Amino acid sequence: MIRYDLKCTKGHDFDGWFKSAEAFDSLSKAGHVTCTICGVADVEKRIMAPAVRPARSLGEKPKLTEPQNDIQAAMAEMRRKVEENSEYVGLNFAAEARAMHEGTIDERSIYGEAKPDEARALLEDGIPVAPLPFMPKRQAN
Structure with missing residues (x-):
């Protein structure tokens, strides 16, 4: 699954989840991706930063057996x-x-x-x- 920040030609911002980038492209081309606010089918992806988890330090392993409280x-x-x-x-x-x-x-x-x-x-x-x-x-x- 991939989440895109989207914007319609009337300026409304919203987001959508898609199976893949190709799925977004084919649905958008067929007019099935519409603005959640006004229903316009002219929607484009906005520039967005990927959600990336910070890397663990080398050698750092989770300590599952140590008491947490x-x-x-x-x-x-x-x-x-x-x-x-x-x-x-x-x-x-x-x-x-x-x-x-x-x-x-x-x-x-x-x-x-x-x-x-x-x-x-x-x-x-x-x-x-x-x-x-x-x-x-x-x-x-």
Whole structure:
């Protein structure tokens, strides 16, 4: 798509979007490009500067993993502490939490994943659990 600043012979300025420069030329030649204000079909392109994004400095890459504000920084710190001080038990979270509560395995700090009905059952049974505000890191092949 290309946007042109246009002007009719009566002096009205407007703009239009076209599939290509050739599309503008063929539509204009056929009389299908008309002024949006007065309807005159005698329209010409005006001189315009192209819209160009500024180039990045050499070597500058977007830093997608860095926190962009204080909230994101606090969340990243929380995640770091949870991962550093707890064991990830994955989808076995509900079973592990229940087994620790019942005393069949030793207590330790864990985090993982549970389906909503599993988490609800743990809470209803008095087992203290809380959702974390982040998803666990996934291993990629």
